[in-house]
Amino acid sequence: MSKLGTLGARLHHGEVGYDFVKNRKIWYGISILITITAIVGLAVRGLHMGIEFQGGAVFTTPKNMSASVAQTETWAEEASGHDAIVQKLGDGSLRIQIAGTDTQQSDQIKEDLSKNLDISAEKINADLVGPSWGDQIANKAWQGLGIFMVLVVIYLAIAFEWRMALAAFVALIHDITITVGIYALVGFEVTPGTVIGLLTILGYSLYDTVVVFDSLKEQTRDITKQTRWTYAEIANRSINSTLVRSINTTVVALLPVAGLLFIGGGVLGAGMLNDISLSLFVGLAAGAYSSIFIATPLVADLKEAEPQMKALKKRVLAKRAQAAAKGEPADSAADEGTYGADEPDDAAPAVVGPRNQPASRGRGRGRPSGKRR
Numbered sequence: 001m002s003k004l005g006t007l008g009a010r011l012h013h014g015e016v017g018y019d020f021v022k023n024r025k026i027w028y029g030i031s032i033l034i035t036i037t038a039i040v041g042l043a044v045r046g047l048h049m050g051i052e053f054q055g056g057a058v059f060t061t062p063k064n065m066s067a068s069v070a071q072t073e074t075w076a077e078e079a080s081g082h083d084a085i086v087q088k089l090g091d092g093s094l095r096i097q098i099a100g101t102d103t104q105q106s107d108q109i110k111e112d113l114s115k116n117l118d119i120s121a122e123k124i125n126a127d128l129v130g131p132s133w134g135d136q137i138a139n140k141a142w143q144g145l146g147i148f149m150v151l152v153v154i155y156l157a158i159a160f161e162w163r164m165a166l167a168a169f170v171a172l173i174h175d176i177t178i179t180v181g182i183y184a185l186v187g188f189e190v191t192p193g194t195v196i197g198l199l200t201i202l203g204y205s206l207y208d209t210v211v212v213f214d215s216l217k218e219q220t221r222d223i224t225k226q227t228r229w230t231y232a233e234i235a236n237r238s239i240n241s242t243l244v245r246s247i248n249t250t251v252v253a254l255l256p257v258a259g260l261l262f263i264g265g266g267v268l269g270a271g272m273l274n275d276i277s278l279s280l281f282v283g284l285a286a287g288a289y290s291s292i293f294i295a296t297p298l299v300a301d302l303k304e305a306e307p308q309m310k311a312l313k314k315r316v317l318a319k320r321a322q323a324a325a326k327g328e329p330a331d332s333a334a335d336e337g338t339y340g341a342d343e344p345d346d347a348a349p350a351v352v353g354p355r356n357q358p359a360s361r362g363r364g365r366g367r368p369s370g371k372r373r
Helices: 003-012 024-044 069-080 103-117 131-159 162-186 192-219 231-241 243-267 272-303 307-325
Strands: 056-060 084-088 094-099 125-129
Touching: 024 162, 024 272, 056 103, 069 084, 069 094, 069 103, 103 125, 131 162, 131 192, 162 192, 162 272, 192 231, 192 243, 192 272, 231 243, 231 272, 231 307, 243 272
Parallel strands: none
Antiparallel strands: 056 094, 056 125, 084 094
């Protein structure tokens, strides 16, 4: 078995692990800092909306143009009286985007560009987008996002519980805010492809979160019938048991997206790929982070505010204090009943470092090792 596979097995069985839930205040602080930076960037720089949302014209020149991007941008702005965006594509053609132009202006701009670029006007392809169509696209994008969020909350509330639905909702808002803030800071254009990418990464983020929640739901069945672990410790174990799976899923998804963003958009100059690839790249990374560091710790906070979980935590800590006073290992303070239908008796919460050997619990107390009665 590979080292990563061995590590995954040890994480799943609780032999090693990292206490994500215990250090949740650190992760909350990091997320708040990143979110504030994204909001400030959004407020200061704003989003650069594509012509699909505000209307305008896109001119595409023939291949292998000798004119520079900066010079062409100057000519386009002089001809239109509006800001222009010029991109040099992989085949050497120029894509000139000018917002706020109508059909009559488009024809005149096309003539002026043909003179400046020293080519025939017939060789310049012009595509027009009306502002009303852009408004419809923007409204439908917001409607789609809103419907998606409502359905997610309803599904999670039914499949799990409202606390998990609330935590997943917060994680999704976290991912959206960071992704949109990155777009504002970087200055990439927001197009329908961006919206598609955004909805896609929300699905990935939700998938990672549901995987952890499903494990947590299974491991917390009849949790109040035992005094071995608190809810937060079981939540931490759920994160560790699915950690390698989440990392593998994210890395495999990020590799082709990174190819689109850095090779397709950066090296080859296919600017239109940036629209969707940046949202996918940032969103996938943020989604994996929020599933591990935000959603599950937040569920633990919400659950441990319940009276039953508070009482359970007191019993667990009291049992451990009693065992420590007798000089016994912490595991010897385990409850006499079993925990969960499928949970092995010698399982332990995931903590940093190896766990105590389970065989030592039954020795020296006049009973054989194995299942406690």
